[in-house]
Amino acid sequence: MEKSKKDQIYEAAARLFRDKGYQATSMRDLAKEVGLQASSLYNHFPSKADVLREICMNNAQRFLAGMHEVEAHEGSASEKISSLIRLHVQLSIEDVTSVTAFNDEWRHLEEPHLSAFLQLRKNYENRFQAIIVEGIAAGEFKPVNPLILSYTLFSAVRWLYDWYQPGKKITAKMLEDEILGILMEGVRK
Amino acid sequence: MEKSKKDQIYEAAARLFRDKGYQATSMRDLAKEVGLQASSLYNHFPSKADVLREICMNNAQRFLAGMHEVEAHEGSASEKISSLIRLHVQLSIEDVTSVTAFNDEWRHLEEPHLSAFLQLRKNYENRFQAIIVEGIAAGEFKPVNPLILSYTLFSAVRWLYDWYQPGKKITAKMLEDEILGILMEGVRK
DNA sequence: CCTACCGATCGGTAGG
DNA sequence: CCTACCGATCGGTAGG
Numbered sequence: 468m469e470k471s472k473k474d475q476i477y478e479a480a481a482r483l484f485r486d487k488g489y490q491a492t493s494m495r496d497l498a499k500e501v502g503l504q505a506s507s508l509y510n511h512f513p514s515k516a517d518v519l520r521e522i523c524m525n526n527a528q529r530f531l532a533g534m535h536e537v538e539a540h541e542g543s544a545s546e547k548i549s550s551l552i553r554l555h556v557q558l559s560i561e562d563v564t565s566v567t568a569f570n571d572e573w574r575h576l577e578e579p580h581l582s583a584f585l586q587l588r589k590n591y592e593n594r595f596q597a598i599i600v601e602g603i604a605a606g607e608f609k610p611v612n613p614l615i616l617s618y619t620l621f622s623a624v625r626w627l628y629d630w631y632q633p634g635k636k637i638t639a640k641m642l643e644d645e646i647l648g649i650l651m652e653g654v655r656k
Numbered sequence: 657m658e659k660s661k662k663d664q665i666y667e668a669a670a671r672l673f674r675d676k677g678y679q680a681t682s683m684r685d686l687a688k689e690v691g692l693q694a695s696s697l698y699n700h701f702p703s704k705a706d707v708l709r710e711i712c713m714n715n716a717q718r719f720l721a722g723m724h725e726v727e728a729h730e731g732s733a734s735e736k737i738s739s740l741i742r743l744h745v746q747l748s749i750e751d752v753t754s755v756t757a758f759n760d761e762w763r764h765l766e767e768p769h770l771s772a773f774l775q776l777r778k779n780y781e782n783r784f785q786a787i788i789v790e791g792i793a794a795g796e797f798k799p800v801n802p803l804i805l806s807y808t809l810f811s812a813v814r815w816l817y818d819w820y821q822p823g824k825k826i827t828a829k830m831l832e833d834e835i836l837g838i839l840m841e842g843v844r845k
Numbered sequence: 846c847c848t849a850c851c852g853a854t855c856g857g858t859a860g861g
Numbered sequence: 862c863c864t865a866c867c868g869a870t871c872g873g874t875a876g877g
Contacts, residue, residue: 490679491764494856506857507862515856545844571760575680608843612826615834616843618815625814626807637801645804653842654797654805655734683872695873696846704872 473511475501480518481564485628489519489575519572520580526568527587529558534594544602549647551595552620556643559627566628569621592617623650662700664690669707670753674817678708678764708761709769715757716776718747723783733791738836740784741809745832748816755817781806812839 470478479500483492494515498505512518533554537547558565567573573584596617602608624646631642659667668689672681683704687694701707722743726736747754756762762773785806791797797805813835820831 488677488679488760488763490677493854495854504863506864509857510862548843574677606845609837609841609845611838611843612834615826615831616838618819619812619835619838622814623808623812625811630807637804642804645801646808648798649800649805649808649842650838651842651844652798653838653840654737654800655840656795656798682870684870693847695848698873699846 472501472503476508476511477518477521478564481522481567484519484522484567484572485563489572516577516580519567519575522564523568523573523576523584524580524587526558526565527584527591529565530554530569530591531587533558534591538594543607544598544605545607545651547598548602548620549651551598552624552647552650553643555621555624556627556646557639559624560631560633560639560642563628570625570628595620620650661690661692665697665700666707666710667753670711670756673708673711673756673761674752678761705766705769708756708764711753712757712762712765712773713769713776715747715754716773716780718754719743719758719780720776722747723780727783732796733787733794734796734840736787737791737809738840740787741813741836741839742832744810744813745816745835746828748813749820749822749828749831752817759814759817784809809839 476497480492480497483496483500487496494505494508497518498508512521534551537550537554540547540550542550558569573581573588576584596613599608599611599613599616603610603613627642631637633639665686669681669686672685672689676685683694683697686707687697701710723740726739726743729736729739731739747758762770762777765773785802788797788800788802788805792799792802816831820826822828
């Protein structure tokens with residue numbers, strides 16, 4: 468099954484947005500990447516803003532789907548948080564679109580899409596923080612500030628997207644385990 | 657002592673670059689911010705690229721100066737790493753230019769300045785990682801991968817710049833202590 | 846420091 | 862899906 472031209476554009480856009488940023492990526496850059504003229508892109512997407520919007524909204528849904536799955540499983544709060552950190556690591560190194568959406572380029576969304584995106588994101592954060600609160604109440608976690616902890620965990624994996632080289636010596640599994648160890652157990656011996 | 661017009665431009669640029677990104681900030685935006693015409697900016701900076709370059713280079717030097725101070729003090733590796741994490745937190749919440757430089761906008765530097773910046777950054781990272789190696793050898797830290805740990809620590813504070821509201825209930829000191837606790841001792845009770 | 850203006854490039858459209 | 866083209870905006874310059 469071939470990838471549709473629309474999918475090719477979508478993926479090339481995510482790559483360019485990650486590497487150069489949304490504003491620095493022109494429709495002519497994007498067209499060249501997929502072997503079209505700039506004007507032909509408009510047969511697949513109504514506007515440049517729409518390409519970004521699709522990437523951001525799809526990925527907000529992906530994170531929320533991951534959250535839904537974690538919530539559905541029985542497990543302690545620390546098992547749930549561990550699964551979510553693994554989710555963030557995996558998406559960061561496997562899927563370039565997730566990074567575009569979650570990190571920086573969502574800033575360039577226009578209203579009303581910006582508000583819609585932020586609402587999905589807020590929902591994800593709230594559910595993440597609820598698990599932290601649950602873990603503290605159960606005596607699994609130290610009594611940290613749930614807001615600070617959640618943002619620290621989200622950011623802690625933000626360097627992966629421009630550092631991790633797939634197929635290198637470090638496997639995704641090793642990376643997940645190492646990062647999980649640092650965040651859950653700390654650095655001090 | 658008044659701030660010079662050049663300093664005003666420099667600071668307004670850092671704020672705009674952080675909020676909208678380098679590419680999305682026009683010289684006309686920047687001019688309006690400081691009450692000038694766009695063409696008048698060129699009496700203070702030779703180009704838009706030069707404004708970014710000054711911000712990035714100054715801040716690379718600031719991080720290296722912080723590193724130098726930490727290295728000069730006697731202390732265990734974990735004291736040094738703690739001081740450096742505090743440095744990152746402080747710069748993130750106190751100085752908008754540091755964020756522009758360290759996080760994302762340095763990507764828009766042009767050669768040969770991009771290479772020069774990356775070299776300073778690499779030097780900082782190497783010295784940071786050397787302290788981690790020293791801490792592991794001394795039995796202070798768990799035997800983690802120094803590269804992974806260093807990047808995890810750098811990123812862990814990257815959310816602060818668009819979240820922290822000075823004068824809010826949470827003081828800078830509380831924030832530093834909380835983040836240090838999470839990273840050094842871990843979350844699990 | 847301003848007015849006036851430049852060539853280049855942008856996102857996007859018309860028409861086929 | 863292409864050619865041809867649009868108005869707007871960009872970084873930057875000339876001249877005073």
